[in-house]
Amino acid sequence: VNAPRPDPETLTAHALGLLASAERAAVDAALAADPALAAEHAEIARHLALYEEFPAPPEPPAFSRVAATAGVTHAAWPPYWARWSAAAAVFLLAGAGAAMLLPSREPERREPLAVLVGDHVPGREGAGVAAGGRVEALVPLELRIAGRVRVVLDGGAGLTVVSADEVRLERGRAYFEVPPGAFRVSTPRGDVAVLGTTFEVDVRTGLAVTVDEGRVRAGKSVVGAGERLADGKVAPAGEIAGAFFRRPVLSVEAPKAVEPGASVHVSLVLENRGPTPLEVPGPETVATGALLSLTGPGGQVETRGLDFAQALSGGFDPLRPIVLGSRERRVVVFRVQVPSSAGSWRLSALYRPQGEAAVASESVSLEVR
Amino acid sequence: VPEGFKPGPEETLLVEVGRGDARAFEALYRRFARPLMAFLTTLTGDATEAQDLVQETFVRVWRAAPRWEARGRASTWLFTVARHAASNWRDQRRVRQTAVARAEPRPGTTSVERTELPAALERSVQDLSEPLRTAFVLARLHGRTLAEIAEIEGTAEGTVKSRLAAAEAALRKALARHVPPHPKAAS
Numbered sequence: 001v002n003a004p005r006p007d008p009e010t011l012t013a014h015a016l017g018l019l020a021s022a023e024r025a026a027v028d029a030a031l032a033a034d035p036a037l038a039a040e041h042a043e044i045a046r047h048l049a050l051y052e053e054f055p056a057p058p059e060p061p062a063f064s065r066v067a068a069t070a071g072v073t074h075a076a077w078p079p080y081w082a083r084w085s086a087a088a089a090v091f092l093l094a095g096a097g098a099a100m101l102l103p104s105r106e107p108e109r110r111e112p113l114a115v116l117v118g119d120h121v122p123g124r125e126g127a128g129v130a131a132g133g134r135v136e137a138l139v140p141l142e143l144r145i146a147g148r149v150r151v152v153l154d155g156g157a158g159l160t161v162v163s164a165d166e167v168r169l170e171r172g173r174a175y176f177e178v179p180p181g182a183f184r185v186s187t188p189r190g191d192v193a194v195l196g197t198t199f200e201v202d203v204r205t206g207l208a209v210t211v212d213e214g215r216v217r218a219g220k221s222v223v224g225a226g227e228r229l230a231d232g233k234v235a236p237a238g239e240i241a242g243a244f245f246r247r248p249v250l251s252v253e254a255p256k257a258v259e260p261g262a263s264v265h266v267s268l269v270l271e272n273r274g275p276t277p278l279e280v281p282g283p284e285t286v287a288t289g290a291l292l293s294l295t296g297p298g299g300q301v302e303t304r305g306l307d308f309a310q311a312l313s314g315g316f317d318p319l320r321p322i323v324l325g326s327r328e329r330r331v332v333v334f335r336v337q338v339p340s341s342a343g344s345w346r347l348s349a350l351y352r353p354q355g356e357a358a359v360a361s362e363s364v365s366l367e368v369r
Numbered sequence: 370v371p372e373g374f375k376p377g378p379e380e381t382l383l384v385e386v387g388r389g390d391a392r393a394f395e396a397l398y399r400r401f402a403r404p405l406m407a408f409l410t411t412l413t414g415d416a417t418e419a420q421d422l423v424q425e426t427f428v429r430v431w432r433a434a435p436r437w438e439a440r441g442r443a444s445t446w447l448f449t450v451a452r453h454a455a456s457n458w459r460d461q462r463r464v465r466q467t468a469v470a471r472a473e474p475r476p477g478t479t480s481v482e483r484t485e486l487p488a489a490l491e492r493s494v495q496d497l498s499e500p501l502r503t504a505f506v507l508a509r510l511h512g513r514t515l516a517e518i519a520e521i522e523g524t525a526e527g528t529v530k531s532r533l534a535a536a537e538a539a540l541r542k543a544l545a546r547h548v549p550p551h552p553k554a555a556s
Binding site: 011070 | 376392394395398402405406407410411416418419421423424427428430431432486487488490491494508509510514515530531533534537538540544547548550
């Protein structure tokens with residue numbers, strides 16, 4: 001019985017050992033029956049055998065380098081500590097609050113001053129930071145202090161929670177949203193006193209303070225909305241490349257009411273109408289809700305349940321910042337828990353322009369479905 | 370879910386990584402860093418870029434592992450993540466180097482100490498188009514199955530077979546002088 005002659009694709013797959021047993025047996029039979037085919041197969045096999053000599057790859061990078069970039073603490077730490085801190089992607093260092101920071105088998109006896117916000121890494125959500133506790137952010141992350149102050153730490157920033165009304169920014173850059181009431185950011189290069197505002201403090205090269213809303217006092221200088229203090233001088237801020245900015249972008253009436261606490265999807269159309277690229281932070285801040293914050297009639301809406309599958313289908317890589325080219329539109333879908341959907345919603349976006357030139361405007365539309 | 374699939378040690382490891390276990394992450398790295406380095410070096414033709422991409426792959430793995438479900442091979446998922454990382458790198462490079470038709474490998478990627486055959490093998494693989502190169506490297510150098518390659522590439526198994534045959538034919542032609550003569554032809 002003549003076996004059917006396999007096509008070249010099947011012959012190659014056979015030589016590579018990729019065929020399932022039935023198909024492999026059929027090809028074996030064909031090879032046995034057809035010397036020309038067997039010669040052809042042998043030539044493929046001889047060619048493929050050459051790859052035993054394929055050059056060995058260079059060494060991969062050291063694990064420590066990868067772990068540091070990923071925000072994983074050193075694995076030599078005790079497992080419970082390593083698990084907690086690796087998941088948190090932060091180091092919470094010793095001091096009076098250290099005991100509060102370790103996962104405890106017993107219920108905590110007092111509320112921490114601040115909590116880490118974010119559910120993109122298990123074990124991280126709600127981790128407490130007590131007075132004197134220090135946070136070193138290897139990736140951007142969000143901290144809520146005393147339930148009222150929102151701090152978005154940039155990757156590389158180091159901050160100590162001194163009290164409910166004061167933090168010390170030792171290193172890097174952080175963005176603050178402070179509701180009315182006293183708050184102080186002390187830094188090695190001077191203090192910033194706040195009376196309800198949103199602003200950024202950067203101590204990477206000297207003290208730089210950029211104010212979005214309200215006013216702050218930094219040393220002898222008063223910095224107002226839209227202004228920036230750098231090198232001891234206050235000037236219009238413009239939009240500094242790489243700096244965080246939050247802008248209210250939309251106020252809408254919810255199209256229909258849903259039950260409080262219900263999970264609904266919110267489709268957002270991001271459009272960069274400006275002449276330069278617009279970068280919004282990556283998934284770390286998406287996951288913490290810092291990217292887009294929604295305020296509904298029931299208060300702040302948690303936007304941490306980003307639907308990654310749908311976001312991906314919208315062309316987003318959840319592990320990279322979202323970059324919108326000039327005139328580009330993208331759609332992203334959030335799944336949010338709503339306290340109530342009736343009434344007005346206010347949406348603001350946190351973003352970092354890439355270039356020196358200002359972004360002219362952006363628009364976001366919201367749809368509850 | 371592949372037929373007859375049962376989670377093995379590598380899948381268990383990845384689940385542990387998803388729970389934030391740093392030791393599991395290190396074990397996963399020890400297991401897969403070299404294969405992925407080999408894969409990405411061949412894909413990019415650039416050892417330095419490949420190192421960066423290995424790093425990026427594992428950063429992505431660490432962050433995305435909580436969402437991974439043990440319904441397939443961990444190794445397939447890791448190669449898929451690496452593949453996407455390389456794809457992004459390629460897109461960015463295309464933007465950066467629109468005037469350069471093909472990036473030359475950096476020093477260190479090819480070594481003058483290497484014998485002629487390994488260098489020729491590496492060169493010929495680099496000359497393949499990316500889809501052919503990826504399929505061939507995964508099949509021949511990493512022992513991936515048709516189904517796994519199809520999953521990594523996001524394409525059909527039939528397409529993978531076609532690419533493998535095309536790659537093999539192109540490579541055999543390029544390496545003709547290195548292929549040992551047929552025993553009958555030699556005698």
